[in-house]
Amino acid sequence: MEAIAPAYGAATLMIIAALAVALLLVLIMKVKLHAFVALVLVSVVTAVAAGIPVGDVPDALIYGFADTIGSVALLVGFGVMIGRLLEVTGGAQVLADTLINRFGEKRAPLALGVAALLFGFPIFFDAGLMVFLPIILTVARRFGGSLLLYGLPAAGAFAAMHALVPPHPGPVAAAEALDADIGLTLLVGVPVAVLAWYVGVVLVARVLGKRIHVDIPEALFGEINDGRDDVAPGSGAGGTTTTQKAPAFTTVLGLLLLPLVLISFNTVLATLVTAGTIEEGATWSESLMLLGDTTVALLVTTLAAIFVLGRGQRSMADVSTILDKALGPICSIILITGAGGMFGGVLELSGIGEALSTSLSDLGISLILQAFLISTLLRVAQGSATVALTTASGLLAPAAAAASLGDLQLVLLVMAIAAGATVLSHVNDSGFWLVSRFFGMDEKTTLKTWTVMETTLGVSVFVISAAVWAVV
Incomplete structure (x- = not known):
């Protein structure tokens, strides 16, 4: 569905957006209305208030909902299947123990x-988070x-790589639009992502973790496995539970590397095709x-996990x-x-984001700051980091x-845009809800933690980019 011509000026649209977010937070946090109902209700009200023709409102609602759920449902579904098999077979515990033994508590x-x-290089944020979640929870429970x-630290790492490093779609699209060299974008993006992640995520997570206690979910993919099977191998409905030998570390690592390798086929080859190689x-x-399509790669990995982990001492x-x-808990x-x-x-x-960014572009501020601010406004207005980037x-x-910018300056402009597309994740961002629900946090806590961390990550990226910009 194409964007509808704005019915009002930028100031009016901004007020409508602010009131919509405020209404949503009141309904969820004060009235305690279920988040799904509140989001749909506020979406309808906002569409009408923003001047979208009444006859087009249903299509406008389906546009964002279908686009998001079409990818998220498949990725989350396969992800939790892989995660549950890793959990009940002891694979997540094996990997967690190995990490702990190598690096210490x-x-x-x-x-x-x-x-x-490392895993976030080719894997999208939501897919990576799903695969890593049982490992995160196992270490946290330990x-x-x-x-x-x-x-x-793990979720922030996936977010940093997704926003800054080719061959993820956002930075690739931004580099193409600005005629920046994709190879140089990769070479600059990796160290910027790592440095900004450490400053804006790791250090911030230590502070937030000490100040805000978030309980470790006990039933995310089902009941916690204590070394016993969910269903006893061959036992039937009334059988007794038996213990299965945990898989080897190399087996677990191989399953985690499988989607990494498969998705690399897609992302790396797509970049090479774009570059004409x-x-x-x-x-x-x-x-x-x-x-290497993310959905197909996770399907292949799920089938491999069923064969390698599930079929050893169990019936199909x-x-x-x-x-x-x-699957039940994730509906x-x-x-x-x-x-x-939606x-x-x-x-x-x-047209809220475009109206605001167009107005800002006429203020005459420096190009790199303009890039950050425009991208930030787009991020805040519509939620998607990739859409904000492109x-x-x-x-x-x-x-x-x-401006006849040099190659490095163009890449730094991409970094600044990515920085703005990262900050202030809130209730219109699907990633906000993924983190909120899978980490077992209410909306207020998510705003105080995830939103803050995303903002410090994005600001760190911009500060690094602006500092280099000033000396080149």
Whole structure:
């Protein structure tokens, strides 16, 4: 669905957006209305108030909902299946024990984050978080304390890589729009992402984890496994539970590396096709890219996990029961995440973000600060980091071309746009709801933790980019 011409000026649209967010928070936090119902209700009210024609309101609602849930539902579904099999077979415990033995208790959160940085190179934020979640929870249960100490470094690592580093779609699209070199964007993006992650995520997570206690969820994918199977192998409904030998560390690592390798086919080959290195439409590359599609890669990994972990001492009926139990608890999470995408979609179609960013571009401020502020406004207005990246880079492309910037300056402009697209994750961002629900946090706590951490991450990226900009 195409964006609708704004019915009001930028100031009026901004007021409508602010009132919509305020109404949503009141309904959820004060009235205690269920988040899914509140998001849909406020989306309808906002669409009408923003001047979207009444006949187009249903399509506007479905636009954001379908786009979000179409990808999130599949990724979350396969992710929790893999996670539950890792949990009930002891695979997550094996990996957690190995990390702890190698890095020690005090450095366990840092180890989780470093592992997430490596896995986050080709894997999207939501898919990476789903696969890593049982490992995060296992380590957190082992040592206790606030879940934030263990969850934020890993989640923040996936967020940093997703926003800053090619071949993720946001930075690639921004680099293309600004005519920046993708290879140089990768070379600059990695160290900027790592440094900003450490300053804006790891250090901040330590402070937040000490000040705010978040209980470790006890029934995320089902009941906690204590070394016993959910369903006894071959026992049937009334059988007794037996203990299964935990898988080897190499087996668990191989399963985690499988989606990493498969998704790399898609992301790396897509980048090479875009750069003209590989001919577009080649059968061999298209086939590998299909295997590397995030959904297909997680499907393949789920099948591998069923065969490697589930079939050893279980019947297929028992494995299916385990997977079925894993899917039940996530229905609410998927619907709420989709409704968050609906709200963001309504704000996007109303033209709020574009009206604000167009107004800002005429203020005559420095180009790199302009890039950060425009991207921030787009992020706040419609929620999606990728949309903010692509839209802001398109708006800034003429100015960047007119300024005759060097290669490094163009890349720094991409970094500044990515920084703005990262900050202030809130209720119109599907990632906000994923973190909120899977970390077992209410909306107020999520705003005080996840939103703060995303903001410190984005600000850290901008400060680094602006500092380099000032000396080149």
